[in-house]
Amino acid sequence: MAQAYSPGLTVTKSTVLRKDRILPLKGKVLVKKGDKVKADDVVAETLLPGKVVPFNLANKLNVTPNLVNQYIKVKAGDKIKKGQVMAVTKGFFGLFKTAVKAPLDGEIENISTITGQMLLREPRIPIQVKAFIDGVVVEVIPEEGVVIENKSAYIQGIFGLSGERSGEIKLLVSTPDEIIDTKKIDESCKDKIIICGALINYAAIKQAQNMGVSGIITGGIDDQDLKKLLGYNIGVAITGHEDIGLTIVVTEGFGKIKMAHNTFELLKSFEGHKASIHGITQIRAGVMRPEIIIPIDFKENELKAEAPKMSSLEIGTTIRVIRQPNFGIIGKVTGLPEKLTKVESETLVRILEAELENGKKVTIPRANVEVIET
Amino acid sequence: MGDTQKLKRIIATDCGSTTTKSILIEYVDGEYRQTVRGEAPTTVEKPLNDVTKGVINAVTELEELARLKYNDKSIKFIKDDTIWISDKEDEGVDAYVSTSSAGGGLQMMVTGVVARMTGESAERAALGAGAIVMDLIASNDKRANYEKIERIRQLRPDMILMAGGVDGGTTKHVVELAELVSAADPKPRLGSSYKLPVIYAGNTSAQDIIKETLADKTDLIITENLRPVLERENLGPARDKIHDLFMEHVMAQAPGYNKLMSWTKGPVNGKLKNIPIMPTPAAVGNIMQTIAKINNIEVLGVDIGGATTDVFSVFTEDRVFNRTVSANLGMSYSISNVLATSGLENILRWVPFEIDESELLNMIKNKMIRPTTIPQQLKELILEQAIAKEALKYAFIQHKEFAAGLKGGQKKREIADAFSQSTSGASIVDMMSLDLLVGSGGVLSHAPRRNQSVMMMIDSFLPEGITQLAVDSIFMMPQLGVLAEISEKAATEVFEKDCLIYLGSCVAPVGSIKPSKIALSARLELPNGEIFEEDIPFGEVRLIPCGIDEKAKAHLKPGKGLDLGEGKNQEISCDLHGGVVGIVLDTRGRQPFVLPNESSVRVPLLKKWMKEFKVYPEVN
Numbered sequence: 001m002a003q004a005y006s007p008g009l010t011v012t013k014s015t016v017l018r019k020d021r022i023l024p025l026k027g028k029v030l031v032k033k034g035d036k037v038k039a040d041d042v043v044a045e046t047l048l049p050g051k052v053v054p055f056n057l058a059n060k061l062n063v064t065p066n067l068v069n070q071y072i073k074v075k076a077g078d079k080i081k082k083g084q085v086m087a088v089t090k091g092f093f094g095l096f097k098t099a100v101k102a103p104l105d106g107e108i109e110n111i112s113t114i115t116g117q118m119l120l121r122e123p124r125i126p127i128q129v130k131a132f133i134d135g136v137v138v139e140v141i142p143e144e145g146v147v148i149e150n151k152s153a154y155i156q157g158i159f160g161l162s163g164e165r166s167g168e169i170k171l172l173v174s175t176p177d178e179i180i181d182t183k184k185i186d187e188s189c190k191d192k193i194i195i196c197g198a199l200i201n202y203a204a205i206k207q208a209q210n211m212g213v214s215g216i217i218t219g220g221i222d223d224q225d226l227k228k229l230l231g232y233n234i235g236v237a238i239t240g241h242e243d244i245g246l247t248i249v250v251t252e253g254f255g256k257i258k259m260a261h262n263t264f265e266l267l268k269s270f271e272g273h274k275a276s277i278h279g280i281t282q283i284r285a286g287v288m289r290p291e292i293i294i295p296i297d298f299k300e301n302e303l304k305a306e307a308p309k310m311s312s313l314e315i316g317t318t319i320r321v322i323r324q325p326n327f328g329i330i331g332k333v334t335g336l337p338e339k340l341t342k343v344e345s346e347t348l349v350r351i352l353e354a355e356l357e358n359g360k361k362v363t364i365p366r367a368n369v370e371v372i373e374t
Numbered sequence: 375m376g377d378t379q380k381l382k383r384i385i386a387t388d389c390g391s392t393t394t395k396s397i398l399i400e401y402v403d404g405e406y407r408q409t410v411r412g413e414a415p416t417t418v419e420k421p422l423n424d425v426t427k428g429v430i431n432a433v434t435e436l437e438e439l440a441r442l443k444y445n446d447k448s449i450k451f452i453k454d455d456t457i458w459i460s461d462k463e464d465e466g467v468d469a470y471v472s473t474s475s476a477g478g479g480l481q482m483m484v485t486g487v488v489a490r491m492t493g494e495s496a497e498r499a500a501l502g503a504g505a506i507v508m509d510l511i512a513s514n515d516k517r518a519n520y521e522k523i524e525r526i527r528q529l530r531p532d533m534i535l536m537a538g539g540v541d542g543g544t545t546k547h548v549v550e551l552a553e554l555v556s557a558a559d560p561k562p563r564l565g566s567s568y569k570l571p572v573i574y575a576g577n578t579s580a581q582d583i584i585k586e587t588l589a590d591k592t593d594l595i596i597t598e599n600l601r602p603v604l605e606r607e608n609l610g611p612a613r614d615k616i617h618d619l620f621m622e623h624v625m626a627q628a629p630g631y632n633k634l635m636s637w638t639k640g641p642v643n644g645k646l647k648n649i650p651i652m653p654t655p656a657a658v659g660n661i662m663q664t665i666a667k668i669n670n671i672e673v674l675g676v677d678i679g680g681a682t683t684d685v686f687s688v689f690t691e692d693r694v695f696n697r698t699v700s701a702n703l704g705m706s707y708s709i710s711n712v713l714a715t716s717g718l719e720n721i722l723r724w725v726p727f728e729i730d731e732s733e734l735l736n737m738i739k740n741k742m743i744r745p746t747t748i749p750q751q752l753k754e755l756i757l758e759q760a761i762a763k764e765a766l767k768y769a770f771i772q773h774k775e776f777a778a779g780l781k782g783g784q785k786k787r788e789i790a791d792a793f794s795q796s797t798s799g800a801s802i803v804d805m806m807s808l809d810l811l812v813g814s815g816g817v818l819s820h821a822p823r824r825n826q827s828v829m830m831m832i833d834s835f836l837p838e839g840i841t842q843l844a845v846d847s848i849f850m851m852p853q854l855g856v857l858a859e860i861s862e863k864a865a866t867e868v869f870e871k872d873c874l875i876y877l878g879s880c881v882a883p884v885g886s887i888k889p890s891k892i893a894l895s896a897r898l899e900l901p902n903g904e905i906f907e908e909d910i911p912f913g914e915v916r917l918i919p920c921g922i923d924e925k926a927k928a929h930l931k932p933g934k935g936l937d938l939g940e941g942k943n944q945e946i947s948c949d950l951h952g953g954v955v956g957i958v959l960d961t962r963g964r965q966p967f968v969l970p971n972e973s974s975v976r977v978p979l980l981k982k983w984m985k986e987f988k989v990y991p992e993v994n
Binding site: 024025046048125127158159222223224226233234235236237238240241253254255280281282283284287322323324325327338339342343344345346347348349350364365367368 | 391415418423435438439442477478479481506508518519520521523524525527528529530557558563681702707708710711713714715731732733735736737738739740742743744745746747748749750751752754755820822823991
């Protein structure tokens with residue numbers, strides 16, 4: 001029997017996960033090895049110097065640069081608030097004084113009595129890296145970041161948009177083949193990760209954006225809606241940077257496709273739990289797929305990563321059809337003929353025989369199914 | 375070469391971005407023949423993320439099919455999770471060789487000082503080399519430095535092209551950009567077996583500082599400034615460097631590549647030695663050059679894969695060889711990019727039935743996210759072949775420009791052109807003088823009917839005058855290209871007997887006339903004594919059966935104002951080669967070849983041509 005490998009996406013109730021959380025520039029790691037962290041905890045941060053803004057003080061005071069020192073109320077290194085008086089002229093007999101106020105929050109970098117210029121610096125910009133998943137710090141990379149491990153229910157999506165977000169899981173459909181009704185997305189969905197069924201359309205995505213939804217998990221999405229949402233057509237699947245205010249994880253594909261039973265049931269069983277998701281997808285060698293991570297309780301000695309398993313096709317294996325006809329339908333393998341077989345398109349391929357969940361008996365090219373782990 | 379030793383059995387694989395193909399070559403009755411072939415999806419996705427798993431699967435299929443063929447259950451090619459190389463006669467194989475393009479398409483980041491000036495020049499150089507530009511980072515692009523660094527890390531580019539500054543100008547900005555790249559410390563997406571290539575094509579005065587900043591962390595290559603002065607672009611050197619680096623370093627790499635490198639072994643001068651894995655386009659290029667050399671002809675070849683489409687040509691009396699890799703035109707990973715490049719209308723113009731646009735768009739995207747699937751339904755096959763025609767067309771356009779670019783030199787850009795795009799130079803690719811057009815790659819080699827390959831190749835390459843067509847029988851040119859490294863005899867024998875399949879010839883007058891006028895008066899004496907004689911009006915296709923190794927004596931007279939290669943209105947008498955499909959007389963016009971925009975006119979025409987080509991079952 002052929003060891004035909006059919007790439008399938010991982011959907012599991014429990015797995016050990018390991019995530020690197022690294023700063024873009026060197027900075028400070030705020031946690032130590034063994035610390036338990038929550039998804040929203042900042043684990044490392046760095047402060048970037050703010051922008052320098054030149055400010056012609058002599059000009060504002062209407063004096064020559066060498067006189068600036070006589071009127072100034074602040075010195076280099078001082079913190080300033082917007083509107084705070086930085087210098088005042090003496091005026092005439094105490095009248096007609098000119099006060100110069102700070103144009104921004106920040107600090108004084110430098111005051112020159114040669115040019116009469118001040119250099120003001122905007123506040124430092126904190127760059128933070130959050131834990132993204134609830135878990136334990138298992139490694140600290142000094143000045144750079146940490147590695148976090150946990151035990152989670154874990155679902156791989158097929159395609160996604162936008163970066164990391166977390167939120168509570170909220171089911172908005174009762175069956176995996178339902179199309180989400182826009183009206184169901186209301187204020188109660190704010191900051192939640194909403195579970196839709198077989199399709200979410202453009203209007204519903206817009207509604208989710210307006211209601212402050214954190215993430216959408218859907219079986220299918222329409223390519224034209226995607227184009228409308230992004231304003232461009234995706235040529236090569238490299239996503240994750242979209243600035244759309246929420247994260248979308250598609251579990252099945254493009255068009256209306258019923259969410260896989262296992263995926264739907266798993267999400268349903270964790271309704272109300274907190275999940276971390278991202279839509280980062282890179283479909284090329286070294287593939288990256290979107291992830292849905294739902295942390296579960298664990299003891300530290302349970303954190304042992306399992307070796308990757310190779311799914312195989314055998315009689316009785318549960319499969320999902322991943323191409324037309326019968327796209328998205330689940331079935332069981334009933335036969336694995338070894339000889340090449342001609343299908344409707346006249347292509348000669350290795351096929352399998354299967355009985356689908358709707359009772360239909362079909363033959364399908366082996367390349368057009370994926371194995372579902374049970 | 376190790377031709378002196380006896381090799382009884384050799385396994386060769388080609389790890390493509392989508393599929394890993396395996397072939398078994400055996401020494402049977404005094405000659406080498408390709409006897410069994412297998413394939414399996416390439417495994418570059420988690421959790422396996424190891425190209426050798428796909429190799430094992432493809433060779434397992436080979437093993438099973440060999441057992442079936444010889445009714446011998448003891449045949450075994452795999453032992454201890456690796457390919458069993460043994461010098462004993464009745465076990466394992468004598469050698470294992472492989473090619474790889476599993477790394478897939480080329481995705482780059484470019485940097486420049488001013489986004490609209492050097493930045494755009496750099497982008498054009500990258501696009502010209504067939505890359506996708508993931509992002510353009512410029513000194514003036516308003517993002518904070520940390521955002522730029524994060525972006526470089528997140529996107530995991532295959533390569534970075536750095537430009538900026540005219541020669542002798544300020545070095546400050548370009549050095550700042552180099553510092554950003556250095557701070558990002560970019561790692562190649564395919565693991566640590568090589569450093570990320572960074573090409574510097576900016577201000578020459580900054581070269582030393584750039585070396586100091588980047589030489590340790592990256593695989594730094596310095597080339598000529600792509601914008602030496604403001605008014606002149608010099609994209610050629612940077613573009614060529616990108617192309618070479620991609621082929622040599624990025625494309626073949628894939629997760630598990632190091633492990634695979636330790637597997638490929640064969641006897642050289644009596645000792646078992648490692649046989650380096652060859653990038654697929656290098657291997658196919660070797661084969662194409664060999665075909666041109668042996669027959670002393672002009673050859674144009676194409677290998678259309680899942681992520682990339684490679685075009686090869688040998689033209690002019692000096693037999694100048696050119697090879698281009700269109701890194702993001704392909705039938706699976708890059709299929710959506712074919713759509714983005716060509717536009718939906720251009721794909722739909724080849725489709726002979728009405729289809730809901732959103733259904734087609736979703737189908738294309740689904741293929742992109744599940745690249746290893748194959749069309750089971752006839753409708754989907756027709757759609758994929760329509761997309762293939764556009765992918766081939768654009769890869770060929772790129773090749774023509776590239777082949778010209780190599781001969782040409784610098785392109786002067788006036789200040790007024792600085793904000794616009796344009797192409798340059800005359801191509802050495804001449805379809806009229808071309809002798810043989812060869813197709814390879816899944817969609818051409820595995821088309822259910824060879825007639826479909828003929829149609830796809832003619833519709834996309836639009837051969838002119840008289841051209842012979844051939845196809846790689848089961849997509850094994852890459853493997854033969856690397857096999858030649860250990861046994862030229864085996865490679866040559868298999869190539870001649872099992873690899874190249876002649877499809878036939880295409881006769882196409884160049885020019886355009888009114889549809890009612892006669893475009894070609896043809897008289898063909900066929901080998902079986904039959905005579906084909908017809909005055910064919912403009913806008914038609916005829917397919918005349920004429921078998922492989924057969925020739926038809928032809929007298930051809932082009933319509934008024936049309937040219938078959940000897941000049942306008944000049945008649946030709948010649949032998950036309952047959953093939954498994956036959957001789958195609960194509961009077962649909964060249965330069966231009968026009969498909970009507972109106973679907974009510976176009977669809978009946980497509981159906982008529984498809985019926986004549988005998989491509990699909992329903993329109994027979």
